[in-house]
Amino acid sequence: MFTNFVPNIGRVLSKYWALFLxxxxxxxxxxxxxxxxxxxxxxxxxxxxxxxxxLVSGFASGYVEVIRGTPLLLQLxxxxxxxxxxxxxxxxxxxxxxxxxxxxxxxxxxxxxxRAGIQAVDYGQTEAARTLGLxxxxxxxxxxxxxxxxxxxxxxxxxFVTVIKETSLASTFFVGDLMTQYSTVRGSMYLVIExxxxxxxxxxxxxxxxxxxxxxFERRLQVSD
Amino acid sequence: MIETVSLYKTxxxxxxxxxxxxxxxxxxxxSIIGPSGSGKSTFLRCLNLLEVPTSGSVFFDGVxxxxxxxxxxxxxxxxxxxxxxxxxxxxxxxxxxxxxxPVMLKKRSKADAEDYGxxxxxxxxxxxxxxEHPRRLSGGQKQRLAIVRALAMDPEVMLFDEPTxxxxxxxxxxxxxxxxxxxxxxxxxxxxxxxxxxxxxxxxRVLFMDEGQIAEQGPPEAIFxxxxxxxxxxxxxxxLR
Numbered sequence: 001m002f003t004n005f006v007p008n009i010g011r012v013l014s015k016y017w018a019l020f021l022x023x024x025x026x027x028x029x030x031x032x033x034x035x036x037x038x039x040x041x042x043x044x045x046x047x048x049x050x051x052x053x054x055l056v057s058g059f060a061s062g063y064v065e066v067i068r069g070t071p072l073l074l075q076l077x078x079x080x081x082x083x084x085x086x087x088x089x090x091x092x093x094x095x096x097x098x099x100x101x102x103x104x105x106x107x108x109x110x111x112x113x114x115r116a117g118i119q120a121v122d123y124g125q126t127e128a129a130r131t132l133g134l135x136x137x138x139x140x141x142x143x144x145x146x147x148x149x150x151x152x153x154x155x156x157x158x159x160f161v162t163v164i165k166e167t168s169l170a171s172t173f174f175v176g177d178l179m180t181q182y183s184t185v186r187g188s189m190y191l192v193i194e195x196x197x198x199x200x201x202x203x204x205x206x207x208x209x210x211x212x213x214x215x216x217f218e219r220r221l222q223v224s225d
Numbered sequence: 226m227i228e229t230v231s232l233y234k235t236x237x238x239x240x241x242x243x244x245x246x247x248x249x250x251x252x253x254x255x256s257i258i259g260p261s262g263s264g265k266s267t268f269l270r271c272l273n274l275l276e277v278p279t280s281g282s283v284f285f286d287g288v289x290x291x292x293x294x295x296x297x298x299x300x301x302x303x304x305x306x307x308x309x310x311x312x313x314x315x316x317x318x319x320x321x322x323x324x325x326x327p328v329m330l331k332k333r334s335k336a337d338a339e340d341y342g343x344x345x346x347x348x349x350x351x352x353x354x355x356x357e358h359p360r361r362l363s364g365g366q367k368q369r370l371a372i373v374r375a376l377a378m379d380p381e382v383m384l385f386d387e388p389t390x391x392x393x394x395x396x397x398x399x400x401x402x403x404x405x406x407x408x409x410x411x412x413x414x415x416x417x418x419x420x421x422x423x424x425x426x427x428x429x430r431v432l433f434m435d436e437g438q439i440a441e442q443g444p445p446e447a448i449f450x451x452x453x454x455x456x457x458x459x460x461x462x463x464x465l466r
Contacts, residue, residue, distance in 0.1 A: 024359065083277045126372075127275055128312035132326035132378060133302030 016185050016195075028096075028178055030170060031163045034102040035110075038163075039156060040112025041103060047140075049115060051125050052172040060111070067108035073169050076101045080173055080218030098170045106163055113159060117152035118144060150221050157214030161207045168203075178202060226382060226413060227272055228269075232281035233269055239265045242278070243437040249382075254414045256424035256445070259434035261314045263303065266386050268434065272415070273297075273304045286381075300332060305375030309387040311367040313328045317350055319346065319370055320355040323377045336383040347372045349403050365396030369403050372413065376407075383407060385416040421464055426450050433457045 013020075048060035060147030067075070079101035083092055092100075121144050129139040180197050184194040227249045234242035241264045249255055257265045270276040272283055274290055274297050283290045285300050314322050323342035327333045333341065346352050349369040359367055368388060375383060385404065389397040401423050408414055408427050418424055424431055424445065431448040433441040433456075441454040449465070452458045 122310075122312070124308060124312035125314065128308065128314070128327075128374075130298075131273055131275065131301055131306040133298045133330050133356055134326060134376070135298050138329060142329065158262070199305060207398075 005194065008191055009198060012185060012189060012191060012194050012198055016181070019181045019184065020178070020198060020202060023176065023178040025208065026176040027164060027167050027178045028206070030099060030102065030167045030175070031160060033099050034106045034163045034167070035156065035160045037103040038106030040111050041107035043114050045107060045111035046114035046118065049111065050118070060190050064108045064111050066189040067105055072166055073172065075105055076169055076172065079104070094173050095175045098173055099174050100188055102163070102167065102170065106159065110159060112157065116149070117148040117155065120151045121147045154214055154218040154221065157210065157217065161211050161214070164202065164207055164210070226286060228284040230282045230284070232271060232283065233279045234271060234276060235279045237449050241437050242271065242353050247432070247439060249413070249415060254408050254427055255416070255431045255432060256428040257415065257432045257434060258421065258424055263434040265434050266294060269384050269386050269415060269417050273306060275300050275316055276325045281326040285460060292296035302378055303381050304384060305366055305378060305382070307368070307375055307386065307388050308399045309390050311364070311391070313367050313374070315359055318355070319357050319359060321349060322359065322370055323373050326374070328379050336372070339376070341354070342377055346378055349373055358374045364392045365399045368392065368400045374401055380435040382415065385414065385418070387417050387419065389418070389420055419464070421449070433460065435460070
């Protein structure tokens with residue numbers, strides 16, 4: 001089986017390099033959408049969790065617990081089948097359904113990242129701002145958040161890395177990501193291991209580069225402290 | 226100007242403040258001294274409601290700050306506060322630290338606030354630091370900045386919570402000099418301090434707190450030279466030698 005391994009890799013690549021490239025593109029796009037909207041939603045959830053209103057903070061806590069306590073694959077299935085039924089007029093594509101599921105999943109994790117980032121800002125900063133006469137909102141926006149961002153950004157980079165890997169689950173629904181392309185190539189070439197290795201290497205290149213970039217960025221933030 | 230009426234503060238079972246009724250007049254310079262854990266800082270922090278009293282009232286300029294529905298932010302704008310750990314804003318420049326609140330709370334235009342900010346910074350010897358970030362400042366400089374930040378709001382009273390306790394000894398003098406300058410210009414001041422020499426020198430009145438109560442008070446000469454309460458005597462015997 002392995003005698004033809006290297007030549008097979010060559011064949012897979014020469015024939016389907018464009019497909020893998022496209023898959024990598026979709027994976028990155030899906031990850032980017034997930035992290036971008038996940039961050040917006042996650043930040044809102046984090047602020048909701050800090051709310052004085054028990055109903056609001058309770059809802060946010062419950063949301064985070066449920067999302068983090070159930071498998072992503074299950075959530076993907078749920079949204080994939082549920083969204084078109086619930087909102088038929090929107091005519092959501094499967095890419096959209098899968099994206100929404102990923103965003104919702106990611107937002108729960110980002111919420112905790114943001115919350116930790118806010119909590120890491122010395123409470124003395126809040127007290128100083130409040131004694132000047134700033135209200136809670138002004139204090140959060142002008143004093144706490146700008147400082148929390150420094151704690152949050154590196155963690156968000158790591159969330160991006162995680163999401164890149166997790167989007168592979170979306171291939172269950174053939175949304176064109178890397179793992180989807182693997183299935184396509186496997187089906188057409190009757191090769192299992194070789195395309196898997198190719199896709200694995202691409203995933204690794206993506207995540208490794210990104211986590212190195214995050215580390216470098218984190219060091220720069222620390223220098224400016 | 227500030228009056229507390231039967232102020233109580235408890236943390237769980239711990240009674241930190243026990244029935245404090247005290248009045249501080251315009252122009253007074255009040256030092257609060259006492260052993261650690263006696264409630265000095267908590268008392269000070271109750272005056273602008275950083276700590277919400279468990280019961281009792283705090284009156285500022287005749288208004289009960291503890292009543293429901295009051296906009297405490299408006300009153301805090303009129304009371305400056307300086308903390309032990311400076312709490313300067315690290316993400317802003319020195320000048321931005323000073324101008325943020327006056328501009329945001331619409332007390333001044335940006336240009337006006339910067340003008341005034343520079344004047345204040347000059348007054349405490351920080352003119353050349355205006356564009357720097359606070360991380361480049363020494364502890365003493367940070368605390369002088371924190372004082373200026375509070376002054377930029379033109380407060381009617383300044384509250385100091387152990388302003389020199391976190392400083393290296395050689396920097397205590399520069400911060401005390403700034404406070405002294407304020408006091409000389411007639412600022413109503415309440416200061417929680419361990420600097421007995423300073424309290425003696427600048428105060429018009431000294432409060433000695435012990436176990437959540439004001440155990441003794443009077444002019445500095447009386448408290449430091451002829452303390453009546455045995456607890457005051459014991460405390461001063463330990464800190465003065």
